Amino acid sequence: MSSQDNSPEEHLPSEQGAHGGAVARKDDPFADPGLPPHLPRIQDIDERAARRSERTVAFLFVLSMLATVAFIASYVAFPIDKIVYVFPFGHVSILNFALGITLGLALFCIGAGAVHWARTLMSDREVPDDRHAIEAPPEVRAKVMQDFADGAAESGFGRRKLIRNTMFGAMALVPLSGVMLLRDLGPLPEKKLRSTMWAKGKQLINMNTNQPLRPEDVAVGSLTFAMPEGLKEENADFQEQIAKAALMIVRIQPDEIKNKRELDWSHQGIVAFSKICTHVGCPISLYEQQTHHVLCPCHQSTFDLSDGAKVIFGPAGHALPQLRIGVNGQGNLEALGDFDEPVGPAFWERG
């Protein structure tokens, strides 16, 4: 800050004297009386009290030893799966409880003993220690500056510009190798986030039963979760696929559906929406069957499933994508294509 020159320092309080008293007046009523005299503790004057303290400290250290023995005994004695009711903590693992309490006690007693020792038996005389300015005195500063100037001049750094500039160039470029090495941390995004496993003709598989869903299975007011046919928990890419393809199936009386496209894409009021929140990707599924609102448990974005799943509250920026469904020859629900927009959180290329 360049305030030094144009702002005089007279608004600063006057410098205080070396011993805290203000230097302005000799008879200052607020003058620092100096350190108060040291007063003895009971332990300092009464040897019996000191003995008591000594015994207390020793007792704490012995208690710590006993606690450590108890720790070892607990480790050996209690089976790891034994559950015991301990008031008021509940039905707890007795091993965890015993180990924790004994270890805690063993450590705490060492600390308590040491502190009690320090507080009652070691000297409690407060002593002052002088401070010294952190910054160097001017002669040291001048010496350092001179040394640096000498060193810099000897290197020719300022004079031989070519060396200096090429060195800067080399130093600036070399970290690029490190950046390049990070390239294979992962693949490029390409269009990966734009599509899911859903495709025309893929049946909707009930996540509970692993069976295809039939329209008559889905009652009004019910909530069912579905995944695309062919996706198995055992698949290597199950997690990545389900992270985009998870589906939430509800049935709404067709006359209660306010959005025409939603109705068109439904099957007799059975609508399939992405279960992945468009905010930051939580599996959203807190469905209220009377209001048809669905709430995200993570950040409370609320969507109206009877109105194209548009956002009615919270931080989500756009509606949940709907999957167009129909019924195939066997009478099972099937997808009539992939989602027509990327599912999950929005991103720059989403458009």
Next chain:
Amino acid sequence: MSTAEENPRAAAGERIADWADGRLGIYSLAKANMRKIFPDHWSFMLGEVSLYSFIIIILTGVYLTLFFHPSMNEVVYHGSYVPLQGIRMSEAFNSTVNISFDVRGGLLVRQIHHWAALIFLAAMFVHMMRVFFTGAFRKPREVNWLFGFLLFVLGMFTGFTGYSLPDDLLSGTGVRFMEGAILSVPIVGTYLSMFLYGGEFPGGDFVSRFYSIHILLLPGIMLGLVAAHLILVFYHKHTQFAGPGRTEKNVVGMPLLPIYIAKAGGFFFLVFGLIAMVAAIATINPIWAIGPYRPDQVSTGAQPDWYMGFSEGLIRVMPGWEINFAGHTLVLGVFIPLVVFPLVLAVIAIYPFLEAWVTGDRREHHIADRPRNAPTRTAFGAAWISWYFVLLVGGGNDIFATHFHLSINSITWFVRVSFFVVPVLVFLATKRVCMGLQRRDAEKVLHGRESGLIKRLPHGEFVEVHTPLEQGDLHRLTAHEQYAPLAVGETTDENGVERRLGRGEKLRAKLSKGYYGEGNQIPKPTAEEYEEITSGHGHH
């Protein structure tokens, strides 16, 4: 240094010390530090709580690495916890459940590690606030303030990466949120996400990547910073509160050897012991009950650990703004909170530099302020804390809704408004309280302490007897410095030419007036006032 040879009959300990000094020069180090003086005050020990919990975290963390498998390979659980039998999960989750149920003492160490982490962050927060409110960040300690701040921020991220390692349903939800937040970054968001997760979320890489960040990269940096932080504490010597015999030029307290070796060393054991007991009686992060992560499952009440709670609050209360243009999406509803998140922290981090600029004070300060004697700073700090806590409430809005029978929507709206209003109110209220306290101090100095004894004077008047303060208290209550507001000076010079005042200077003068101008601090009693009152009509 050939003392040992000269004195062959020295005690064994002495000879070892001589040996070491001949190689390491330990005597000059010990000369400066062995009897180093530390002042006694409970609030000066909050940093120690942080340091000790950090050490406990490292000790228990090393133990956990002996059993934890940082891998996302899928396995089927066959351990001893029945409600998970036959469930598919990652090796990371599987090994964490094994630590909890099949390694004797493993659960205890896990719980100590996690509790210590929560307490570490909480202690750093309180320590930072102690430094803030007592003005202990002033010259020469600004750099150490920044070191401490960096430790807090790094601690947050170390905590977050550790919390994510077990790959459970709760932390997985947090990691998913992180993906969404990264995706919201304009232009490079999708690339960053693909690189971090090794492909599409969740991929098979993030646990092992977070693992090396959690156990090596961040703690390594933190260890370095802790060392630097402590060296500076020793070098600067501790601040102290004003009092008889305590000046800017000295530090009054008790020596490191033996008092602080015993007190601080003992405190380590006390901290460790207490955290072990907390871990014995209270569950933390019961991942076996939460279940393994699957991107299509979620539990309500999905929160991060407390230190990330304010970012959760930011993201929860933000309106869902999204702008689509030219085939691109700007996800403001996520990106704005992502930008505000570091700003919330930066505001408090840069405050010391703002204050130094306003006061223009370049002297060293070793006497800690009483918060009331720096009303604007104290009000600012209180406002910041209230801001932080408003966001914490936002982050826990669903829990508050169910436990106080409120509507989650109302809480969200309350937080949206409070985000802007509460800090202002708290600022004004705190400033008034500080001034009230200053006034009371001034009164105490001038009139003594009200004793509660009522005396009836011969003519019937009742007066309350005031006990005059002792000299030490008189000094203590008047030892603080008071700045005068910065004078801008004449805006025209002697020749009548307008003096150019930079915009910065004008702002600085305005701020200075807000800090120290009339009505913004109570002038402390002067010796004249005191004498007039004490000599005039006695004390009552």
Next chain:
Amino acid sequence: MKKLSARRRHPLAAVVVLLLALAATGGLYAAFAPADKAQADTAAQSLNIDEGKKLYDVGCASCHGTGGQGSSDGPSLVGVGSAAVDFQVSTGRMPAKQPGPQIEKKANTYSNKEISQLAAYVASLGAGPGIPSSQEYDPAGSDVAKGGELFRTNCTQCHNFSGEGGALTNGKFAPDLEGVSAKHIYEAMQTGPQNMPSFPDTTMPSAQKKQIIAYIKTVNASQSESPGGLSLGGLGPVSEGLFAWIFGLGALIAVAVWIAAHTAKAKKS
């Protein structure tokens, strides 16, 4: 009293007064806070009619319509089945006391006999799920782990990972499942009371409901094991954070105060 007035001006007096005031406020609140028990519906209780229709006309028809066809105050009961009646009435949710974001459970004022009469009447209005038999809902022998997986897929999003409940929109909430009987859990899944969606047998077979009940009874009962100690409400990081601050850091600060405090002097100066 003289002593008291002498100490009135003690520097700590304000603190003591504040603590006393806080304690008094808390005590008064505890004494006067509305008890969580609903008033008995005296109208329904005083009547001793043992026929469902008559019970219905008195207790239900005002909202659900005289023939169960529903009205603006209550949904149609045609086809809800006897399971819904058993759940709603025996948990005390129906008859509702007053409209609100959500009708909460309260003391049930009907006898078992009356409930079965009411259920029979409502079931006669249209076919719906019947009251389950104990073979249907008794979770004994069910696969708990499978139940856990189903619970996490279908239930935790509202009821939390250990069934502690959670918030819904505008003041509604998913209730805590502790102490809810197996039969009522089964009926709730079957019928979807209020805003809870239903999980009919067609999409979640009876055996799976039993597995879910088995899981709930394992993780969320008064006898549930909590190996690590206090479960802190099973709420996750919010209660853990509060505990760490209040008891963890609180205890450590108390210890710090002890360490830094001056040891008592032999005589007062």
